[in-house]
Amino acid sequence: MKILNLNSDTDIGANSWFVEFENHNIILDAGTHPKREGFKSLPMFNLVKNSEIDAIAISHCHHDHIGALPIAFKYWQKAHILLTDLSYFIAERVLHNSVNVMEKKQDELGIKEYPLYTHDEIERLNTIIQGFKYNTPIEWASFHKKRSGLWSPILEFHDAGHALGSAGILLRGKKNTLFYTGDVSFRDQTILKGARFNNIKADVLIVETTRGNRQGAIYDRKKEIELFCDAVERAQKRKTSILIPTFALGRTQEILAILASMTKSGRLKQQPIYIGGLGRVFTEIYDLQAHRTNRKFPDLQLRQELNLTVLEREDLLTIKLNKGNIFVLTAGMMNENTAAHDMAMRIIEQEKHSIFFVGYADPDTPAGRLKATKPGQTFFFSNIGGNLKRKCNIEDFDLTAHADKFDMLHFISRVKPKAVILGHGSDIAIRWFQEQINKNFPKVKVFQPKPGEMIEI
Ligand SMILES: [Zn+2]
Ligand SMILES: [Zn+2]
Secondary structure (H helix, E strand, C coil), X not given: CEEEECCCCCCCCCCCXXXXXXXXXXXECCCCCCCCCHHHHCCCHHHHCCCCCCEEXXXXXXXXXXXXXXXXXXXXXXXXXXXXXXXXXXXXXXXHHHHHHHHHHHHHHCCCCCCCCCHHHHHHHHCCEEEECCCCCEECCHHHHHHHCCCCCEEEEEECCCCCCCEEEEEECCCCEEEECCCCCCCCCCCECCCCCCCCCCCEEXXXXXXXXXXXXXXXXXXXXXXXXXXXXXXXXXXXXXXXXCCCCCHHHHHHHHHHHHHHCCCCCCCEEEECHHHHHHHHHHHHCHHHCCECCCCCCHHHHCEEEECCHHHHCCCCCCCCCEEEECCCCCCCCCHHHHHHHHHCCCCCCEEEECCCCCCCCHHHHHHCCCCCCEEEEECCCEEEECCCEEEECCCCCCCCHHHHHHHHHHHCCCEEEEECCCHHHHHHHHXXXXXXXXXXXXXXXXXXXEEEC
């Protein structure tokens, strides 16, 4: 088995793996880098452009895993494109939105190569994409099989509990098995239940290491949620506004579910909750797919429980803030040209309002820089925003959708792989896993392939 890391960054970036598996080739994930622009945001597909790819499988619909799928499709037009049936409903919306964002960036930032793909290309891709239920065996190399009379290995998606439709990917051949966790939450979130990776056995395991850099006491989601609810109540009492920057898919719906439970118990008065257009679309899909999802509160319909109001771009700059409004807006890292970025610019220099972070923000992003400030400090926010004086209240809640590092170690011990490959994490996170695996499971080989590095197992 050969495995090639196509992510051009050593941190979480444009996630993509090429796997040569018992004479068949597959690409696992095709993401775009959240901090890079243009061609630099893509995986290194060039390295395998002359390989015949039987299939491209996508673990879930966050940009760092699916954003470059239309580009991969341009390289390998004959490949099967496989994802879960729940992701199937989401993929198209994510990609069309990407085109809109790239077109805007071409205009405003003058990035010539944008858009990297078009709405028409996504329409063509839509006729090829196939959605499958969890735990269903899929013969992913069947084109290849037809051509050469060969057999096909099997692929299965296993529920990863990270965001709607998310999956770990199992490859099973005649001699080998490989399991790729994708992004995974082993514990229940507010809506989604934890991953169902119960009976996974594999020789080779590719894992995310996101939380390997987390210090401190054992993670307690209940406590974080309680702190979050208290903070919302305090801001409401003062009639001041709260901005919660989040991913449109997953984190937004988890936050809305917490707000819905606060409304139900009378801790939060009925009022408009302002969200972005894409957040609304995914919330609708969460509601529509509620009974087909492994989740808590299958009868909870967020659009009925909450007065969700889409905040149009024009209103973003004019809506009054002194009414105790709650804004749940993308993006979590407050990149430029997002609603969260523009709303933050209105809030940062106002003492009474708040920004609540609910997930990780890379230190090199506007959100990361803002998080690192002290009250009263002037800091560089973004190219558009320039230097700002932070006066607003900032609070940080850890409502992660990623595997706790000890849970991941426990998973590794259960799977009993011969080799573990570390990805999707910072250098510090990867180093922690390397040390722990060496110490606890000395027979397991550990690899951390550099960008563009091929390993053979
Ligand atoms: Zn993700
Ligand atoms: Zn990710």
